[in-house]
Amino acid sequence: MTSTPVIEAGRRSAFPPRRRAPTLAATFHGPPEPSYPAEVELLEREPQLEQLREAILRSRRAGGIVTISGESGAGKSALLRAATALEPTVRVARGLCDPLETPRPLGPIREVITDLSAGRSMHLDLGGATTPAELAATLMQAIAAEPTIVVIEDAQWIDEASVDVLRFLVRRIESAPILLIVTYRPGEIGAGHSVRPLLGDIARQEGAVAVAVPSLTIRAIRALVSETGLDAASVLARTGGNPFYVTEIVRHPGEGLPASVRDAVLASTNAVAEDDLEVLRLIATAPDAVDDRLLPLLDIDVPRLRRLEATGLLMRSRRGVGYRHELARLAVEDAIPLAASAPLHARMLDALERSGSGDLALLTHHARAAGDDRRTARYADAAAADASRTGAHTEAVAFLRLAIEHFIGEPAERADLLERLSYEEYMVSHLSDAIEAISDARRVWSAVGDRRRLAAAHARQALIEYYGADRRQAERHVGLAIEEVDSPGYAAAWATRMYLQLRRSDVDAVKASARVASDVARERHDDDVRLRSEIFGAAADVLGGSATAREQLLDWADEARVLGFDEAASTGYSNLVAIDVDHRRFREAGELLSRSLPFTVDRDIPLCSQWQTGVRGRLHLLRGRWAAALEDAGSVLEVEAAPLALLWPNLVAALVLLRRGASRELAERHLDRAWELAGRLDEPLARLPVLAAIAERAWLLDVDDDRLDGADAAIAGLHDGNGGEWAAGDLAVWLARLGRPVAAPRVAEPFALELAGRVDDAAARWRALGSPFEAALAALGSADEAVAGGAVDELDAMGAIATADRARGALRARGLARVPVRPRTSTRGNPSGLTNRQLDVARLVAQGLTNAELAQRLYISPKTAGHHVSAILAKLGFATRRELIRRAGEMGLA
């Protein structure tokens, strides 16, 4: 049998002996590499490491956030490396921000996604997701499956779109086993920096950990220089204890003490040959790292790469070949002779183009530094379009400015760029810049004799002027836009005219314009304008008192949403909810805001989001919820909001502060600002409430105010059917309290009752409506001394201390026998101190939700939910949640 030898051979082994046993050295797994490949020695970082280790462990149960702050070279990345190495089973996804003049939209987010996809058959596609909310949801889905550390490094260079995505992530982080770590240099984020809103959100998150990475002490430096012969005290004095600087000095102890961190770095290049130095400089022109695929195009071969790596300045990572530290890159880049810089950038640009790179931000960077106007303009133009699409409007503005600055071509093309710039400036609420850009565009259209585009630019400018609270200019530009029937902005101009008429409560004019606008829109198949015209028409009907118009308006807005006219829909909500609040339809207003505000954030419509937040502040004010009112007002006032959106926040802040009797000066400033805005807007529904507030102040401080001289005329200027009866009533009642009664023909019921002397009935109406402050003020006039005294107690209880004091004075003047003295603070059962978040939670608790259910609903951990509930109960002075449930109705939380 032939098989026998085989069996025998098998006994000896069918295989020849291996020449060499397989070892790890012979088998390599290629990329993915670990996110933090290098081993590092850490000194004096034990407390920070411990903070990070605890945060990583905690995040396996419920998501958490850590910020790491430290100056450049403090060792933030080294700390992260060490911390993530402590828990190697938790995966790490890193997103680095780069020091480009204008950052890449979504740069770090895309990197995080790449990191998550690396080495897995999973391929995340961001293509479908466009809004920050959608991107955050996609990201969340990808990372929530297993414990993950998401690191955003060098957030001082982050783009606006990434900030928006991360803010969404932060809100939901507790519901997933994610640890978000954000590192930044505190000295490089001034007021108004893109990252501030994100850091603000993080600071408000319960349990967020802030890790500071300080300079090294003399002890650590002594340890580092121990074998170098250097004097530790001199090194400390020279470096300020900056770990990067110290380490660079220690690497070349023979060179003595370098004068600067730059000199310390450049010591590593002393022995480098001139042509190698050229390549080191070339690599230094790349703000991130040189993609490996560019190496063939840049003629950087392996032997040269090895020589360069021997300097210890470079590092190989997933991103390619780059400097080990930004300080090292800067040192080399700064030392490039002036004349050599542009050619290096040109070489890099050429390689990028030949590689087919689509990295528009990077292409723009190199084109600009290469002094290539044509390419700078072209890439900046494309980069701006990309930025705008992803919602990175701050970056879109910067790219467009660059594109315009370097533009060479036809005037009409330049005007197009200016119009785009104007839009992006409007999106970031820089209205005066937006006006300047559109005015520049108009001048170009005018110069080239394009009357149609000129008129369209007028139409655009009208809207921006109005957002800037300049009605006079807005009306002028609308007038000019409407003169040109053939203009592409003709229909839109009519919609804007309607909008302006609506805002002035000119119901009849709105109806007249609506007929023109809807005809024009239909003729031109312009659904956006058709829907705006329907929406404004319906809003005019709401003002006019129609019972069905409100539902109609919501239907039109829904249709606009479905068709993708987000701004039209959002504008509809903004105007309706302002009328709702003015007319004290609190339930409807609250319900609408809870849907429309997230919509404006989600669709990135900043003006509506600011406006509606301000209107919600006014809603809280009218319901006696001072803390929530101030919170909303503050959140609009602290950003660079459009002037139009500042009306209610200023009014709300003024009134809350006046009633509380704190920060008088600040209150006055807000009131003055509101008065100024109301003057520029010239609208009854702005002017009358501000006049009412001025009257309230005059009553409170017992002073005259000549701004009230026009009050009679303001009320008289209203006519029936334009929805001014609440605003007029409010003002008329305050004027009456001041002892200067006016003729107010038609005012809303509770005011009418009070003006007619039926103060108890008025108080009852206010109580039923859910306005405790107005109820107390009405009750103050009650003939029943117990009722009047009780009103003072109520004012005290809701924290309206100044109003209560003034009321005490008024009662004493009336000769009341028993005027309550100012009590010790007691806000039992009073929701005036609850924040927006706490109001939300309180409503859910009132529905009987458990902590676990709250956690699920609000994307927080049950523990945090428990903390919220405890804080709410403490503020309300309740011992149990049962008490809250029982009294929810009277507190308006049911």
Place this chain on the structure above:
Amino acid sequence: MKRFIIEREIPGASELTEAQLAEIAVTSNAAVASLGVPYHWVTSYVAGDKIYCVHEAEDADTIIEHARRGGFPADLVAEVAYEFGPHTAELVLQ
């Protein structure tokens, strides 16, 4: 030079067209030419969702360097320890 087998995971690899493979070859040749050290691309096999390559270089680092420059994955790089085939059976008779 040593010989290496490189496993590259490329989803849908076997559906790559001849034109696409030609493009990959151009990129790979350019990467080889840019290295400045001895390198020889012997051959490659497309199979399922993978491409298996046989390359020769001084060390595995250079294999990885080539992959980086070409933008190719290199999920596994293994040095060939021995090549054998039917003729190896003849060794038994000795």
